[in-house]
Amino acid sequence: MHDHIKKLFSSFSSSLIDDIEKNAVVQEFNAGDVIMRTGQYIKNTVLVLSGKIKIYREDDDGGEFFMYYLQPGQACAISMICATKNETSQIMAKVVEDVELVMVPLPLMDKWMMQHRSWYEFVIDTYRSRFEEVLEVVDSIAFRAMDERLEFYLMRHKDACSCVDLKLSHQEIATDLNTSREVISRLLKKLEQRGALKLHRNHIELLK
């Protein structure tokens, strides 16, 4: 496992990785699993070894809103931020590609901040980058209409999968953006007419 972690989390010191191996466990989940629900107690800090997770905000009436992806080499900022207090999760996490996760018990998360400089820097950097990502999400919904929000959404998915072929149905996009499928279908058609993409069943091919 040492080499696997070293490769993905290249900033981690050897002693930190040793500590992770001694104290953390690896858990696997399958695509489609919901591994964290809003309101659940957080017991671990989560590092992603492989696979892909989508993080959502939920509202009271069952609405979902896509926030960001969790990918190999990344950690869940929410699970770090809740470390000290015995907090419940403010988000919902859905597995979209089978994942292997390193589960670090919360008390260690806090303890390592003082013991491992590379852990401290990783945690702070995770906070910072997620905070900035969430601010960009705020921009998109506060300032932009649905057509631009859709483009922003597609762009982020392109970045996340490093490919131009997005395996998404119109309904899934609509759910992620908390709007209706018809709206997305119409806007996608417009983007296709503009030559920005090509529509297929169950996937979207980005051209620009």
Next chain:
Amino acid sequence: MHDHIKKLFSSFSSSLIDDIEKNAVVQEFNAGDVIMRTGQYIKNTVLVLSGKIKIYREDDDGGEFFMYYLQPGQACAISMICATKNETSQIMAKVVEDVELVMVPLPLMDKWMMQHRSWYEFVIDTYRSRFEEVLEVVDSIAFRAMDERLEFYLMRHKDACSCVDLKLSHQEIATDLNTSREVISRLLKKLEQRGALKLHRNHIELLK
């Protein structure tokens, strides 16, 4: 100054407050001043001693979107999060009531994390509570229509000033929510008809 800080930041240890007094400077700003603009370099971590600051997100076409208040006893999470890297500000800060600010040079911010347990806990807690506040803001724009967003906005202002008389013009509210004045005037009228508030020139009296 020691007692002033001790009273507002009650969790700070004496040695931390001594370090603050030795290394930080107090700066004053007046209502209306913009003390931080988007894209400016951050040189200090900011603690608020008195007064009130509104934090905004800006877009390219001059739009503003109100994020949250900074108040006495609080610190600017953005200015902390940018500490390590030499980052620029992602937000704009407007003084709404004359403020006294403690300016801590960025290198110290990072150094104190290891030296003062009470500083470490304060910083982590500031991250956490701001992150959660921003997530609530996301909820309000992702899931709610303008009438509910307005109510959420008024409620937050009520909490921030601890009073029921909000000194706000319709135009200011519209700017903060990135919409138009007419929309706000009409929605406020509806709220008045429902008995939720009473409208006056330049201020709004909350009844519920």
Next chain:
DNA sequence: GTACCTATGTGATAAAAGTTACAAATTGTG
């Protein structure tokens, strides 16, 4: 007082987004 500025009220209209209803196309299954 009058002139002027700012804040608020309101109607008419346009544009964007959400809803309803249903058709057509594609895929999977027995």
Next chain:
DNA sequence: CACAATTTGTAACTTTTATCACATAGGTAC
């Protein structure tokens, strides 16, 4: 192949929000 389930396309309509135009009201300066 027949049939069901899923995905996508689209028209008609409603609701919400934005924009334009202008009226009115309160406060300030002279």
